[in-house]
Amino acid sequence: MRLRRGSGDGDSGCQSCPMAGSAAVHRPGLSIEGCDYVVALAGNPNTGKSTVFNALTGLRQHVGNWPGKTVVRAEGAFRIDGKKFRIVDLPGAYSLLSNSSDEEVARDFILFGRPDVTVVVVDATTMERNLNLALQVLEITDRAVVAVNLMDEAERKGIRVDTRALGRDLGAPVVPMAARSGLGLPELRAAILGVASGTIQCRIHPAPDLGAEVEASLARLTEAVLAEYPGLPNARWVALRLLEGDPSVVREARNGTLGDGLHGHVVDEPAAAPTGAS
Numbered sequence: 001m002r003l004r005r006g007s008g009d010g011d012s013g014c015q016s017c018p019m020a021g022s023a024a025v026h027r028p029g030l031s032i033e034g035c036d037y038v039v040a041l042a043g044n045p046n047t048g049k050s051t052v053f054n055a056l057t058g059l060r061q062h063v064g065n066w067p068g069k070t071v072v073r074a075e076g077a078f079r080i081d082g083k084k085f086r087i088v089d090l091p092g093a094y095s096l097l098s099n100s101s102d103e104e105v106a107r108d109f110i111l112f113g114r115p116d117v118t119v120v121v122v123d124a125t126t127m128e129r130n131l132n133l134a135l136q137v138l139e140i141t142d143r144a145v146v147a148v149n150l151m152d153e154a155e156r157k158g159i160r161v162d163t164r165a166l167g168r169d170l171g172a173p174v175v176p177m178a179a180r181s182g183l184g185l186p187e188l189r190a191a192i193l194g195v196a197s198g199t200i201q202c203r204i205h206p207a208p209d210l211g212a213e214v215e216a217s218l219a220r221l222t223e224a225v226l227a228e229y230p231g232l233p234n235a236r237w238v239a240l241r242l243l244e245g246d247p248s249v250v251r252e253a254r255n256g257t258l259g260d261g262l263h264g265h266v267v268d269e270p271a272a273a274p275t276g277a278s
């Protein structure tokens with residue numbers, strides 16, 4: 001499949017800056033106020049999420065050469081067809097069953113941040129490991145896009161990814177990309193707009209049927225979770241983790257801090273819009 005080059009900067013030029021990643025750095029860009037939609041940018045560590053973020057927003061969120069670089073979430077905004085999108089660049093996460101505080105930040109936003117679209121950036125060279133998170137996301141939402149990044153690396157290594165077949169199997173838009181050079185960016189923007197506006201809907205991959213007895217317990221527990229956290233999205237997912245004894249969810253539910261990763265942790269909010277942007 002031929003990839004088209006987008007207009008984003010796709011630049012990694014700030015790597016040597018001593019202020020890179022600092023919460024004190026404010027950068028120009030489209031204001032994140034008054035957006036029509038919210039996009040979550042999720043994926044395993046080092047798959048190019050921040051590179052995609054930069055390409056979409058024209059911002060310079062720090063891009064690193066090692067895993068675990070983005071440890072807090074960064075926000076920016078961009079427009080597609082007159083619609084304004086706020087995008088949240090999340091720390092890398094292998095799974096929604098988180099093992100670290102970075103992963104909790106990502107998990108909390110995906111589950112409880114009510115994103116209109118979740119873009120899962122996967123590494124074309126390590127699809128088996130990366131698709132785990134994509135499938136977990138597709139269990140909880142029908143509003144996702146899978147961006148298969150690093151297609152240039154895959155090609156260099158002789159790995160062929162059939163993104164069309166993957167799209168059919170997943171029942172979700174799958175976009176091949178090489179974000180560093182802006183390739184696939186127009187297709188990603190189209191997919192984001194399609195999912196946000198509802199013209200594209202993913203097939204939900206429901207968790208397996210657990211049988212009547214477990215389902216009844218799960219329903220009771222889900223109600224209890226909702227009584228404690230009224231309006232919490234994905235309460236059933238939380239109840240499932242409580243039944244499993246997921247340590248981080250049990251701890252947060254017990255402390256009353258479930259979803260607290262949603263608050264704070266934000267850096268790189270643009271301070272002002274440049275001329276011509278709003």
Ligand SMILES: Nc1nc2c(ncn2[C@@H]2O[C@H](COP(=O)(O)OP(=O)(O)OP(=O)(O)O)[C@@H](O)[C@H]2O)c(=O)[nH]1
Pocket residue numbers: 012043044045046047048049050051052062063064065066067068069070071090091092093149150151152153177178179180181
């Ligand atoms: N060859 C190639 N390299 C890329 C591409 N996209 C990103 N990279 C490189 O991959 C590395 C990681 O990119 P990041 O954007 O920081 O990845 P990330 O997913 O935000 O990383 P974490 O925040 O640490 O999880 C950087 O060296 C990028 O320049 C691509 O399409 N092709």
Ligand SMILES: [Mg+2]
Pocket residue numbers: 049050051062069070089090091092
């Ligand atoms: Mg990053």
